[in-house]
Amino acid sequence: MLDAGRHPNIKILAYSEVESVKGQAGAFTAKVRKKARFVKEDICNACGDCLAKCPRKVPDDFDMGLRDRRAVYLYFSQGIPAVATIDKDHCTYFEKGKCRLCERVCQRGAIDFEQADEILELSVGAIVVATGLDVFDPTPLTQYGYGRIKNVITGLEYERLINATGPTGGHLYRPSDGKLAKKVAYIQCVGSRDLNYCKHCSTVCCMYAIKDAMLAREHDPEANSYIFHTDFRNVGKRFQEYEIKGRELYGINYVRGRVGEVQEDKEGNPVVWYEDTLKREVKSLAVDLVVLAVAAMPAKGSKQLAGILGIELNESGFVRVRDEEPADTSKPGVFACGFCNGPVDISESVSQASAAAIRVAEMILPEVKVAAG
Amino acid sequence: MSEVMVIGGGIAGIQASLDLADMGIKVYLVERKPSIGGVMAQLDKTFPTNDCSI
Numbered sequence: 001m002l003d004a005g006r007h008p009n010i011k012i013l014a015y016s017e018v019e020s021v022k023g024q025a026g027a028f029t030a031k032v033r034k035k036a037r038f039v040k041e042d043i044c045n046a047c048g049d050c051l052a053k054c055p056r057k058v059p060d061d062f063d064m065g066l067r068d069r070r071a072v073y074l075y076f077s078q079g080i081p082a083v084a085t086i087d088k089d090h091c092t093y094f095e096k097g098k099c100r101l102c103e104r105v106c107q108r109g110a111i112d113f114e115q116a117d118e119i120l121e122l123s124v125g126a127i128v129v130a131t132g133l134d135v136f137d138p139t140p141l142t143q144y145g146y147g148r149i150k151n152v153i154t155g156l157e158y159e160r161l162i163n164a165t166g167p168t169g170g171h172l173y174r175p176s177d178g179k180l181a182k183k184v185a186y187i188q189c190v191g192s193r194d195l196n197y198c199k200h201c202s203t204v205c206c207m208y209a210i211k212d213a214m215l216a217r218e219h220d221p222e223a224n225s226y227i228f229h230t231d232f233r234n235v236g237k238r239f240q241e242y243e244i245k246g247r248e249l250y251g252i253n254y255v256r257g258r259v260g261e262v263q264e265d266k267e268g269n270p271v272v273w274y275e276d277t278l279k280r281e282v283k284s285l286a287v288d289l290v291v292l293a294v295a296a297m298p299a300k301g302s303k304q305l306a307g308i309l310g311i312e313l314n315e316s317g318f319v320r321v322r323d324e325e326p327a328d329t330s331k332p333g334v335f336a337c338g339f340c341n342g343p344v345d346i347s348e349s350v351s352q353a354s355a356a357a358i359r360v361a362e363m364i365l366p367e368v369k370v371a372a373g
Numbered sequence: 374m375s376e377v378m379v380i381g382g383g384i385a386g387i388q389a390s391l392d393l394a395d396m397g398i399k400v401y402l403v404e405r406k407p408s409i410g411g412v413m414a415q416l417d418k419t420f421p422t423n424d425c426s427i
Contacts, residue, residue, distance in 0.1 A: 001409055003391055004390055004391055004402065005409075007394045008394075009394035009398065010390050010391070011400065011401050012402045013403045013404070014404045014407055014409060015404070015405070017405050018378075018380055018403060030378055032378075032401075032403055037407070075407035075408040076408065076414060076415075079409075079414075080408055080409055080410070083407070122376070124401065125375060125376060126378075127380065128380065128393075130381035130386035130389060131380060132381055132385065133412060159415060159416050159417055162417050163416075164417075207420040207421065211418060211419075211421075214423065215418060215423075237421075239420075239421055338381070338383065338385025339385070340381070340385075346419055349383075349384050349385040349388070350385070350388045353384075353387075353392065354389070354392050356385075360393060360398070361398065364375050364377070
């Protein structure tokens with residue numbers, strides 16, 4: 001991230017969206033809307049004085065709404081570019097016409113309420129799509145109680161709780177009463193491998209559930225974890241060993257079987273009802289916290305972006321790439337890499353990104369020609 | 374014309390941008406959120422090595 005921010009050949013246009021793309025391979029013209037932050041990017045040094053004074057609290061989307069940020073905010077503390085942003089939809093000044101406290105406390109004069117969106121016109125030879133993923137909202141799967149039972153959270157919410165820079169400083173305090181969660185159930189395939197929602201397998205959840213359970217044990221030696229899985233799909237280098245290490249060194253209980261229902265007892269503990277398919281018994285288990293491995297799906301707006309770019313998507317909404325050249329989309333000059341092509345983990349995303357970069361280089365740099373096959 | 378637009382500033386977009394930039398190609402890295410980093414920046418550790426994500 002830092003390298004990208006410092007590289008002389010990379011111009012980061014954050015808080016920006018592509019509005020239109022015209023032209024063809026070698027000569028595209030893209031219109032990009034650079035949304036107004038109401039903060040001068042070249043002057044702000046992210047000191048945080050404005051954040052401390054802003055009176056308006058808003059759920060922090062980076063922390064999955066588990067804590068509040070202010071209407072003027074840093075997206076996250078190590079974010080690049082390191083610049084504050086004023087959230088126009090929640091700012092008191094934009095709502096009521098007065099406040100401007102941030103402007104008064106900013107010693108560098110970086111706040112600019114007059115700023116407007118800019119439309120930039122870029123002339124580029126090639127385009128790389130790397131729009132990644134968004135996660136499935138499990139509310140429609142009412143049997144798991146997400147949204148109704150406070151101690152049922154998603155994998156990404158868990159990720160923020162266990163993170164040292166997250167809302168609880170890395171302690172697994174559960175949402176209902178702030179009690180330290182010692183017994184955690186992980187429910188796999190929530191919305192994925194499900195004909196009603198996402199047919200595809202999200203591929204990363206088996207491994208991240210094991211990782212999450214390992215972290216719980218590292219943070220608290222008394223932590224007990226149960227992973228309710230359809231079947232383990234740990235296909236990758238050293239993944240199988242990771243699964244075994246989880247069971248043998250971290251004491252994780254792997255339970256094969258899909259969970260039927262999650263109920264709540266009087267103390268607010270989620271009670272997981274499941275069929276143990278190995279013993280052919282229906283059982284229940286009361287735990288402190290339930291973590292749902294929700295489906296990862298194409299990022300919001302990727303359908304619209306595909307329309308703008310004129311590229312095809314597959315039936316799951318991921319970018320359709322060519323079998324023989326997996327970084328090429330259906331349109332010459334437009335390449336794609338990472339999760340937007342279909343579920344991949346981080347290391348595969350990185351490999352695909354390098355593959356896309358070399359395909360671009362082959363096209364626009366005359367001296368690069370990689371031999372096929 | 375040796376300029377490229379990368380759409381999405383997550384781990385894939387950042388890696389593609391760095392590779393292109395190192396080859397002397399000018400890159401515009403477009404990200405809709407206020408900072409680059411994407412989903413990976415939200416993660417604590419990553420499998421299978423349990424290394425920190427950022």
